[in-house]
Amino acid sequence: MSAVIDEHGHGHEHVHGPAKGLMRWVLTTNHKDIGTMYLWFSFTMFLLGGSFAMVIRAELFQPGLQIVEPAFFNQMTTMHGLIMVFGAVMPAFVGLANWMIPLMIGAPDMALPRMNNFSFWLLPAAFLLLVSTLFSPGGGPNFGWTFYAPLSTTYAPESVTFFIFAIHLMGISSIMGAINVIATILNLRAPGMTLMKMPLFVWTWLITAFLLIAVMPVLAGVVTMMLMDIHFGTSFFSAAGGGDPVLFQHVFWFFGHPEVYIMILPAFGAVSSIIPAFSRKPLFGYTSMVYATGAIAFLSFIVWAHHMFVVGVPVVGELFFMYATMLIAVPTGVKVFNWVSTMWQGALTFETPMLFAVAFVILFTIGGFSGLMLAIAPADFQYHDTYFVVAHFHYVLVPGAIFGIFASAYYWLPKWTGHMYDETLGKLHFWLSFIGMNMAFFPMHFVGLAGMPRRVPDYNLQFADFNMVSSIGAFTFGATQIFFLFIVIKCIRGGEPAPAKPWDGAEGLEWSVPSPAPYHTFQTPPEVK
Amino acid sequence: MRHPYVWMGLLSWMAFGQAQGAWTVNMAPGVTEVSNAVFELHMIIFWICVVIGILVFGVMFWSMVLHRRSTGQQPASFHEHTRVEILWTVIPFLILVAMAIPATKTLIDIYDASESDIDIQVTGYQWKWHYKYLGQDVEFFSNLATPAGQISNQAPKGEHYLLEVDQPLVLPVGAKVRFLVTAADVIHSWWVPAFAVKRDAIPGFVNEAWTRIEKPGIYRGQCTELCGKDHGFMPVVVEVKSRSDYDSWLGERKAEAAKLKELTSKEWTLEELVERGDKVYHTTCVACHQAEGQGLPPMFPALKGSKIATGPLEDHLGIVFHGKPGTAMAAFGKQLSEVDIAAVVTYERNAWGNAKGDMVTPKDVLALKQAQSQ
Numbered sequence: 001m002s003a004v005i006d007e008h009g010h011g012h013e014h015v016h017g018p019a020k021g022l023m024r025w026v027l028t029t030n031h032k033d034i035g036t037m038y039l040w041f042s043f044t045m046f047l048l049g050g051s052f053a054m055v056i057r058a059e060l061f062q063p064g065l066q067i068v069e070p071a072f073f074n075q076m077t078t079m080h081g082l083i084m085v086f087g088a089v090m091p092a093f094v095g096l097a098n099w100m101i102p103l104m105i106g107a108p109d110m111a112l113p114r115m116n117n118f119s120f121w122l123l124p125a126a127f128l129l130l131v132s133t134l135f136s137p138g139g140g141p142n143f144g145w146t147f148y149a150p151l152s153t154t155y156a157p158e159s160v161t162f163f164i165f166a167i168h169l170m171g172i173s174s175i176m177g178a179i180n181v182i183a184t185i186l187n188l189r190a191p192g193m194t195l196m197k198m199p200l201f202v203w204t205w206l207i208t209a210f211l212l213i214a215v216m217p218v219l220a221g222v223v224t225m226m227l228m229d230i231h232f233g234t235s236f237f238s239a240a241g242g243g244d245p246v247l248f249q250h251v252f253w254f255f256g257h258p259e260v261y262i263m264i265l266p267a268f269g270a271v272s273s274i275i276p277a278f279s280r281k282p283l284f285g286y287t288s289m290v291y292a293t294g295a296i297a298f299l300s301f302i303v304w305a306h307h308m309f310v311v312g313v314p315v316v317g318e319l320f321f322m323y324a325t326m327l328i329a330v331p332t333g334v335k336v337f338n339w340v341s342t343m344w345q346g347a348l349t350f351e352t353p354m355l356f357a358v359a360f361v362i363l364f365t366i367g368g369f370s371g372l373m374l375a376i377a378p379a380d381f382q383y384h385d386t387y388f389v390v391a392h393f394h395y396v397l398v399p400g401a402i403f404g405i406f407a408s409a410y411y412w413l414p415k416w417t418g419h420m421y422d423e424t425l426g427k428l429h430f431w432l433s434f435i436g437m438n439m440a441f442f443p444m445h446f447v448g449l450a451g452m453p454r455r456v457p458d459y460n461l462q463f464a465d466f467n468m469v470s471s472i473g474a475f476t477f478g479a480t481q482i483f484f485l486f487i488v489i490k491c492i493r494g495g496e497p498a499p500a501k502p503w504d505g506a507e508g509l510e511w512s513v514p515s516p517a518p519y520h521t522f523q524t525p526p527e528v529k
Numbered sequence: 530m531r532h533p534y535v536w537m538g539l540l541s542w543m544a545f546g547q548a549q550g551a552w553t554v555n556m557a558p559g560v561t562e563v564s565n566a567v568f569e570l571h572m573i574i575f576w577i578c579v580v581i582g583i584l585v586f587g588v589m590f591w592s593m594v595l596h597r598r599s600t601g602q603q604p605a606s607f608h609e610h611t612r613v614e615i616l617w618t619v620i621p622f623l624i625l626v627a628m629a630i631p632a633t634k635t636l637i638d639i640y641d642a643s644e645s646d647i648d649i650q651v652t653g654y655q656w657k658w659h660y661k662y663l664g665q666d667v668e669f670f671s672n673l674a675t676p677a678g679q680i681s682n683q684a685p686k687g688e689h690y691l692l693e694v695d696q697p698l699v700l701p702v703g704a705k706v707r708f709l710v711t712a713a714d715v716i717h718s719w720w721v722p723a724f725a726v727k728r729d730a731i732p733g734f735v736n737e738a739w740t741r742i743e744k745p746g747i748y749r750g751q752c753t754e755l756c757g758k759d760h761g762f763m764p765v766v767v768e769v770k771s772r773s774d775y776d777s778w779l780g781e782r783k784a785e786a787a788k789l790k791e792l793t794s795k796e797w798t799l800e801e802l803v804e805r806g807d808k809v810y811h812t813t814c815v816a817c818h819q820a821e822g823q824g825l826p827p828m829f830p831a832l833k834g835s836k837i838a839t840g841p842l843e844d845h846l847g848i849v850f851h852g853k854p855g856t857a858m859a860a861f862g863k864q865l866s867e868v869d870i871a872a873v874v875t876y877e878r879n880a881w882g883n884a885k886g887d888m889v890t891p892k893d894v895l896a897l898k899q900a901q902s903q
Contacts, residue, residue, distance in 0.1 A: 322632065337585070343593070345604065362586060378632055378635040381726070451722045
């Protein structure tokens with residue numbers, strides 16, 4: 001953020017500051033600059049993906065077709081999912097990793113700074129390509145963010161080839177980002193910073209990075225198979241040529257299930273710093289947190305077919321995936337119990353980061369409960385592909401991933417900008433988000449259980465009332481995020497100067513450098529006892 | 530003192546829902562043994578979650594209220610407790626094992642489609658269902674029956690808006706019905722909540738499911754796998770009749786099928802074919818090619834003034850009969866009767882200003898069909 005340059009761009013002869021003008025951002029190899037760009041990119045995508053969600057909720061405000069045609073509605077649901085997953089949540093966590101991991105482990109920068117620059121700049125190219133498909137003849141991707149074949153191959157609009165290429169670019173970017181995180185954490189820790197002394201955010205990101213390296217190539221593989229089917233006459237996913245449409249789903253979800261943990265583990269880590277800070281008490285069960293994260297990551301590889309309980313998996317397979325999925329509740333429960341125990345007998349205060357973190361624990365747990373319900377295969381025969389599933393994954397992704405990102409942003413904004421954000425406005429942002437989010441997504445449980453399928457542009461009158469409530473909640477939540485933009489800009493431009501450690505209960509090396517963090521930090525590694 | 534009643538009311542409302550209200554909040558138990566078992570599993574796991582939620586959130590709110598710094602609280606410094614940590618790993622595990630037992634039992638039951646009384650082949654098409662009574666020579670398509678005016682808000686919406694079809698699947702009460710579920714184009718999913726039957730319809734593969742319905746009535750569901758533009762407009766309606774009513778219905782359908790065969794050999798006039806074709810077009814073709822034949826280019830080309838619809842007759846019939854591989858145009862030779870194909874091709878050549886004045890007869894279509902099967 002620009003405040004960083006103004007303060008530290010000049011005056012230190014021995015440290016060369018950032019270049020001037022636009023080229024600073026194009027050519028930068030500085031982890032703070034790149035982190036900043038990732039965060040702004042992510043927020044832009046969050047607003048774009050959010051605006052697609054507004055179109056969806058406006059159409060579903062009332063039964064009947066009012067605003068968009070079903071064909072365009074499908075493009076909106078698809079693009080909303082793709083942009084939120086690959087454009088908003090994942091880059092936000094990479095941005096946080098870029099900014100915070102070197103500061104947390106006492107490293108001067110990321111291990112591979114030039115690659116860092118490249119992995120960021122691939123993203124705008126990928127998303128420009130993806131979003132441009134909306135203006136192509138035949139429209140953009142309309143087969144859902146899960147792009148099941150053959151809807152996404154034989155029956156896809158021509159723009160699917162652009163979509164495949166965009167996914168490839170995003171995958172390359174993610175893999176490079178992950179390699180960078182692993183190389184940084186394993187090689188650049190300050191003396192004395194043993195693995196079991198690392199902040200949990202660093203731990204969860206290390207594990208996330210391994211998940212990314214394991215599954216992004218699988219995603220690349222599945223879209224390449226699509227490309228071959230579409231253009232080169234193969235039949236991976238076409239029964240007519242000896243292939244199998246279900247193969248697509250197995251390969252996709254082998255990527256897709258670890259992917260959902262990729263989107264939540266870094267948030268677990270951030271919240272594990274924030275809750276102790278505002279409870280003024282050390283994190284309960286650090287070691288078990290690390291092991292629980294590892295266990296969740298391992299289990300994430302052997303549960304993928306729980307997304308496919310109704311495709312006709314043999315009963316033995318069905319049982320295996322049901323049991324494995326239920327098991328995830330154990331390490332996840334451990335994490336929740338640890339957070340609650342951290343708060344127990346602390347001295348709690350509720351600044352904005354803590355509000356988001358507490359809401360994270362409560363609402364993510366509700367998403368976990370519906371996840372446990374979905375794991376029960378016979379019950380999933382009723383839940384599958386209804387709004388109950390939509391409610392479930394929005395409960396884990398919005399108050400999970402997104403609230404985790406908001407909590408992190410408020411927690412570290414003073415370090416990034418050198419100013420305190422406006423606490424009153426921050427709290428207002430929290431409460432409006434909290435109310436809007438619950439109003440938007442809680443009624444989805446009800447309409448789903450009552451029988452409303454997902455991805456439909458129109459519905460029976462019995463679902464009308466709750467859909468209207470959902471839409472009003474979604475509009476509230478959406479509008480509130482513009483307000484967040486205002487809060488962040490206000491914080492960058494001015495505000496009460498932040499001390500090096502603005503939170504009295506906070507722990508960690510990032511608070512040992514001044515606020516805003518100088519352009520270069522830890523050129524001499526700190527000593528960790 | 531009203532509060533306990535309010536909460537009890539709210540909980541029982543959540544637990545049991547309402548049969549058909551606008552504010553329905555829960556699943557309904559259904560009309561089969563399996564759907565009741567599924568409903569019970571759903572309620573058990575729901576209450577387990579509620580109890581765990583009350584405990585965990587209770588502790589959390591307790592500390593959020595009583596352990597605030599503003600109350601003068603000094604923070605404790607404990608950060609681990611091995612016995613507690615083992616307990617809260619083992620206890621959830623045991624709860625899960627207890628939950629897995631009834632779930633396994635029900636799942637094995639759901640998978641036992643053996644010894645069926647009636648076999649129905651269910652085929653998903655973009656965007657309608659096809660039902661075939663195996664061994665009975667009865668088959669038909671089931672299309673959305675909600676008028677377009679209701680969808681575009683020109684007319685008031687009925688009670689079964691989007692959940693009504695021209696011809697429902699008819700089943701007898703008490704019989705074990707096996708569904709063989711497949712698809713002709715993309716993946717669909719056949720779902721009737723009251724039976725707790727949901728199976729993906731996958732092109733090229735056949736999935737099994739079964740049900741034994743205990744109560745006559747009309748049961749409604751929808752396609753639950755995104756299958757393209759009109760995914761939201763392909764409902765499933767099942768009418769369950771008593772055994773004797775079902776038998777007489779089946780008899781009527783067989784007689785109708787025989788009559789349809791006679792229609793093929795009848796001498797048709799252009800006007801008769803256009804009149805019949807109008808109806809066929811508006812159930813089968815209108816979703817893509819649109820009411821005025823204008824299509825939705827470039828995915829769904831226009832027929833009005835198109836090269837095909839105003840070109841040689843054989844080519845036009847050929848495309849309708851064989852479809853166009855690699856596009857959304859299906860091969861209707863397998864879907865429609867000879868009469869309906871002849872009628873719809875004739876209609877398309879003589880509607881919206883396409884004034885070709887020529888016609889295809891059902892006999893021409895039959896000849897094409899026979900040439901194919903040789």
